[in-house]
Amino acid sequence: MASKSIRPTFDEPELVWESVPGTDHYDLYMVDATTGAVVVNDMNISNASAFGQSTFDVINPLTPGHSYDWYIGADATATGTPDFDSAQTFSLQALTAPTPSGPTNGATIPAGTNFDRPTFSWSAVAGANHYYLYVVDSTTNQVAINDAEGSGTSITVTATSLTPGHSFTWYVGAVSTNGAVMDFDSAQSFNLAALAAPTQNGPSGTIGASPASFSWQAVSGAADHYYLYVADNTTGQAVINDSSVSSTLFTPTSALTSGHSYTWYVAAFSTNGMNALAFSSQSFTIDTTGLAAPTQSGPSGATTASAGFDKPTFAWDSVSGVGSYSLVVVDNTTGQAVVNQNVVVPPLENGAFTPTTGLTPGHSFTWYVAGSNGTAGPYSSETFTLAALAAPTAVGPVGGTTIPVGPRYDEPKFRWNAVPDADHYYLYALDDTTGTVAINNANVAGTSFTASTGLTPGHAFTWYVAAVSSNNADMAFDSPQTFSLAALTGAPFQTGPSGTITTTTPDFTWQSVIGADHYYLAVVDNTTSQVVLTNPNATSAGFTPAGGTLTAGHSFTWYVAAVSTNSMNPLVFSSETFTIASSVLAAPTLLGPSGPTGTNFELSWDAVTGADHYYMVIFDNTTQTVAITSPDITGTSVGDLLNLPGHSFTWYLAAVSASGVEGPFSSLTFTVLGTGMPVQTAPSGSISAATGFDKPEFAWNSVLNASAYSLVVVDNTTGAVVINQNISNSTTSFIPMTALTPGHSFTWYVAATGANNVPGPYSSETFTLAALAGPQLAGPSGTYAPGAFSGDEAPLQWGSVAGADHYYLVVIDNTTGQVVIRNTDVTATTLTPTIGFTPGRNYTWYVAAVSANGMNALAFSSATFALSALPAPVPVGPSGTTFSLTPTVTFNWNVVTGADHYLVYLYDDTTGAVPINQQNVGSSTSFLPITSLTFGDTYTWYVASVSANGQDTVYDVGQELTFILDREQ
Numbered sequence: 001m002a003s004k005s006i007r008p009t010f011d012e013p014e015l016v017w018e019s020v021p022g023t024d025h026y027d028l029y030m031v032d033a034t035t036g037a038v039v040v041n042d043m044n045i046s047n048a049s050a051f052g053q054s055t056f057d058v059i060n061p062l063t064p065g066h067s068y069d070w071y072i073g074a075d076a077t078a079t080g081t082p083d084f085d086s087a088q089t090f091s092l093q094a095l096t097a098p099t100p101s102g103p104t105n106g107a108t109i110p111a112g113t114n115f116d117r118p119t120f121s122w123s124a125v126a127g128a129n130h131y132y133l134y135v136v137d138s139t140t141n142q143v144a145i146n147d148a149e150g151s152g153t154s155i156t157v158t159a160t161s162l163t164p165g166h167s168f169t170w171y172v173g174a175v176s177t178n179g180a181v182m183d184f185d186s187a188q189s190f191n192l193a194a195l196a197a198p199t200q201n202g203p204s205g206t207i208g209a210s211p212a213s214f215s216w217q218a219v220s221g222a223a224d225h226y227y228l229y230v231a232d233n234t235t236g237q238a239v240i241n242d243s244s245v246s247s248t249l250f251t252p253t254s255a256l257t258s259g260h261s262y263t264w265y266v267a268a269f270s271t272n273g274m275n276a277l278a279f280s281s282q283s284f285t286i287d288t289t290g291l292a293a294p295t296q297s298g299p300s301g302a303t304t305a306s307a308g309f310d311k312p313t314f315a316w317d318s319v320s321g322v323g324s325y326s327l328v329v330v331d332n333t334t335g336q337a338v339v340n341q342n343v344v345v346p347p348l349e350n351g352a353f354t355p356t357t358g359l360t361p362g363h364s365f366t367w368y369v370a371g372s373n374g375t376a377g378p379y380s381s382e383t384f385t386l387a388a389l390a391a392p393t394a395v396g397p398v399g400g401t402t403i404p405v406g407p408r409y410d411e412p413k414f415r416w417n418a419v420p421d422a423d424h425y426y427l428y429a430l431d432d433t434t435g436t437v438a439i440n441n442a443n444v445a446g447t448s449f450t451a452s453t454g455l456t457p458g459h460a461f462t463w464y465v466a467a468v469s470s471n472n473a474d475m476a477f478d479s480p481q482t483f484s485l486a487a488l489t490g491a492p493f494q495t496g497p498s499g500t501i502t503t504t505t506p507d508f509t510w511q512s513v514i515g516a517d518h519y520y521l522a523v524v525d526n527t528t529s530q531v532v533l534t535n536p537n538a539t540s541a542g543f544t545p546a547g548g549t550l551t552a553g554h555s556f557t558w559y560v561a562a563v564s565t566n567s568m569n570p571l572v573f574s575s576e577t578f579t580i581a582s583s584v585l586a587a588p589t590l591l592g593p594s595g596p597t598g599t600n601f602e603l604s605w606d607a608v609t610g611a612d613h614y615y616m617v618i619f620d621n622t623t624q625t626v627a628i629t630s631p632d633i634t635g636t637s638v639g640d641l642l643n644l645p646g647h648s649f650t651w652y653l654a655a656v657s658a659s660g661v662e663g664p665f666s667s668l669t670f671t672v673l674g675t676g677m678p679v680q681t682a683p684s685g686s687i688s689a690a691t692g693f694d695k696p697e698f699a700w701n702s703v704l705n706a707s708a709y710s711l712v713v714v715d716n717t718t719g720a721v722v723i724n725q726n727i728s729n730s731t732t733s734f735i736p737m738t739a740l741t742p743g744h745s746f747t748w749y750v751a752a753t754g755a756n757n758v759p760g761p762y763s764s765e766t767f768t769l770a771a772l773a774g775p776q777l778a779g780p781s782g783t784y785a786p787g788a789f790s791g792d793e794a795p796l797q798w799g800s801v802a803g804a805d806h807y808y809l810v811v812i813d814n815t816t817g818q819v820v821i822r823n824t825d826v827t828a829t830t831l832t833p834t835i836g837f838t839p840g841r842n843y844t845w846y847v848a849a850v851s852a853n854g855m856n857a858l859a860f861s862s863a864t865f866a867l868s869a870l871p872a873p874v875p876v877g878p879s880g881t882t883f884s885l886t887p888t889v890t891f892n893w894n895v896v897t898g899a900d901h902y903l904v905y906l907y908d909d910t911t912g913a914v915p916i917n918q919q920n921v922g923s924s925t926s927f928l929p930i931t932s933l934t935f936g937d938t939y940t941w942y943v944a945s946v947s948a949n950g951q952d953t954v955y956d957v958g959q960e961l962t963f964i965l966d967r968e969q
Contacts, residue, residue: 010127011061011092011177019054020074027073027082028056033089034066052529061177064127065094095174097183098122098131103190111193111221116161116271120170121154128174132182138189139166161271164221165194195222195268197280201340202326204282210255212368212379214264215328215340218248222268227277234260249328249337261285291377294319294351294369299384302817305420310358310386310469316351319371325351326370333363358470362388389467391476392416392425396718397483405486405515410454410565414463416478418447422467426475433459454565457515458487488515488562491574493619493626499654499662500581504550508558509542511619516540516562520571527554555579585610585655585663594668603651604637608663611655615662621648623758647671647760678703678750680765689770689803694739694852698748702732706752710759717744739852742803743771772849774859775801781863786870786898791948792836794865796845800829804849808858815841836948839898840869870898870945872956879961883968887932891941895925899945903953910937935967
């Protein structure tokens with residue numbers, strides 16, 4: 001029976017035995033000696049072997065701490081009786097208990113954000129598959145956490161919260177893969193600090209009116225809500241009893257009674273609502289006289305995104321007799337009070353306060369301010385909105401591009417455009433091939449990020465980037481971008497040792513693989529079937545083993561594979577066999593060629609004493625492939641074997657004896673001339689903006705014997721390949737159909753292709769396209785009188801920008817904060833709006849030049865203009881007693897320059913009816929309605945001028961006329 005051994009990999013070991021010649025299959029039987037249970041009974045293991053050995057992998061995990069007996073039998077036929085070997089015994093080491101590291105035994109966790117959701121952590125246990133966490137609330141003797149499937153060495157409480165003020169005991173145990181072993185550590189205890197009573201801001205003392213709100217300071221660790229209770233001391237009744245106040249500000253829905261005294265209480269609830277409540281209290285009296293409410297001057301309305309816009313200054317006018325103010329800001333979107341501040345202001349000075357913590361972009365806010373001099377006055381309020389952050393625009397890598405193999409190509413640089421007022425950025429990259437997260441960085445300070453850990457070659461990736469506000473509450477993601485990393489180019493070409501050698505410390509050498517970080521080297525002694533050398537981190541220079549590693553007289557096979565930076569690429573091994581003998585032939589002396597040579601050349605060498613023939617290998621360094629392998633060359637020279645102009649080659653030659661023993665290889669490197677490197681003539685340097693400058697003509701000198709040309713253009717700004725073109729040898733120039741991006745830098749490469757359709761060496765040149773300038777605005781700007789533009793349709797005009805394909809135009813109504821015109825594709829240098837602007841309003845307009853491919857960074861120019869408000873028309877008649885044969889009258893008024901039409905409104909003072917409300921009587925200054933009036937009634941009438949867009953309607957209040965309609969006799 002053959003000998004056997006076991007090479008355990010802990011609870012799923014590999015069983016190994018020496019193969020038995022003539023065996024059809026093997027039978028394997030294993031017993032858990034600790035429990036007596038049969039754990040493996042496999043009656044038909046195929047006679048597969050590697051290096052003279054057979055193996056079996058245990059796929060059902062065994063139990064740590066147990067002992068096992070296993071038997072192996074060889075069966076010469078498919079139905080025969082196996083010949084079992086004697087039992088082999090091994091044991092698995094028992095799991096140890098984890099060592100807890102936090103919360104620290106006996107510690108008290110102070111109140112703070114998420115302090116009631118602590119992280120439990122412990123040391124890793126060798127061989128553990130997962131961990132069991134068990135937490136008991138010692139105050140209530142209830143189980144707080146029972147997690148039997150912890151996958152790491154820490155668990156953060158997320159599904160529930162612990163109770164502040166309580167004590168806890170926790171245990172953690174290591175669990176084996178099959179779940180059969182659990183070893184708990186000793187109990188650990190800790191405490192959560194109790195929630196403090198809130199500090200009350202007000203109301204307190206004597207106040208002049210029913211309080212607009214009750215406010216208090218947030219309690220550290222109170223992440224959920226508060227309990228507010230207000231008692232009327234005058235009546236002994238509870239007037240407010242709310243156990244679910246979600247912020248530190250409460251606004252009562254009805255006024256309290258003037259002249260009464262009150263005491264109010266507030267306590268903080270824990271996240272789970274189970275803490276013992278700690279109330280604070282404060283009393284106040286409502287006086288019948290009080291302070292005035294402050295007049296707020298800003299912020300209000302809509303605020304556009306700009307630097308610091310999320311930290312606006314709150315300003316208000318002074319209130320007589322006030323020395324301090326209570327300022328409260330409520331986030332209407334979340335219902336939370338985000339500012340609750342007592343602001344001290346010198347008497348008679350206006351108040352102002354700028355928060356140090358940013359508010360959330362995209363949210364609406366209401367802010368309240370009240371004066372106090374020991375007696376709190378009434379609150380005034382104002383509402384404003386912060387514009388949401390825009391999503392950043394990804395610059396690269398984008399568009400499904402594949403990053404070619406090259407130095408550090410697996411550590412790409414992610415880039416994007418800046419977003420106004422973004423505090424930082426969130427970058428997230430997913431390895432689509434494995435479905436795992438490759439990059440997760442929530443706090444990137446700039447507009448670029450370079451991966452510090454290499455990504456996996458040959459994989460596809462999707463990445464996302466978001467602009468994040470200073471308070472981390474607003475996050476706007478760009479659309480996902482995809483790219484791929486090219487796979488490493490195959491197995492390395494081994495250059496030695498091979499054949500028969502005389503040294504036991506040979507140099508293992510190979511050709512480098514482009515993009516590889518290091519190499520995996522393994523050597524197997526074929527004579528003993530043992531792996532005698534492994535080096536998973538060999539450099540590209542090769543490796544020389546220590547003396548005594550290899551045995552003279554033995555045969556060996558050595559393997560080498562290229563490894564990526566992160567060591568996660570699939571390994572592709574090449575292999576070579578050699579034998580260490582007592583003596584070998586000498587290495588040939590190579591005569592040539594070496595260095596540059598013509599297309600007609602001869603490879604020659606000096607004869608080697610004792611050589612029967614020679615073994616030649618030619619490696620194409622340009623394509624990283626073996627071009628020729630010739631194992632049986634007689635003589636000392638061969639003619640031109642290659643027709644690959646422009647390629648670099650290394651040729652290797654060894655002498656071989658009549659018995660087939662190879663000597664060491666000699667090598668030389670040479671380059672075949674003929675199809676040379678093209679000389680580039682244009683473009684280069686900086687190219688000024690002009691018509692068609694973004695479609696430059698690429699030109700070069702012709703190359704002798706070239707069958708075609710390969711042209712590649714790389715956008716250095718984005719890292720993307722924008723042109724990859726094969727061009728006939730009949731031309732030495734190329735004009736792209738798709739425009740390049742102004743403002744970007746480019747490198748272009750061109751190579752001549754020989755008859756074998758393989759490109760020769762590339763020449764390169766760099767150039768930059770000038771960025772498109774901001775347009776010179778012609779108008780409008782300044783303030784325009786009514787009627788300056790027909791229909792208030794002010795034409796927007798600017799000078800043309802050299803190289804621009806079209807223009808991007810935006811007009812903002814500064815009075816309302818609304819965008820009234822947004823046109824991304826204006827092909828001329830003027831645009832007249834189809835709907836007129838509104839008189840009395842102020843506008844800012846922006847225009848930027850856009851490149852043909854629409855990808856340039858936009859440089860906006862801007863100007864501001866205003867249309868003066870329309871004056872009101874002056875009514876002429878009727879007025880006083882008006883006589884008419886019919887119950888109708890004609891209304892007349894003075895003309896208003898710039899008015900598109902007029903509105904007439906008639907009120908019957910006698911009956912209270914409105915017999916005429918004509919919104920558009922045309923552009924005439926008189927109006928005869930068809931509506932019949934009533935003789936004897938008194939009427940008041942109004943006329944207003946109206947703008948072309950109907951947004952500006954102006955009455956001259958105080959100029960209305962009154963008349964009595966009397967029948968003419």
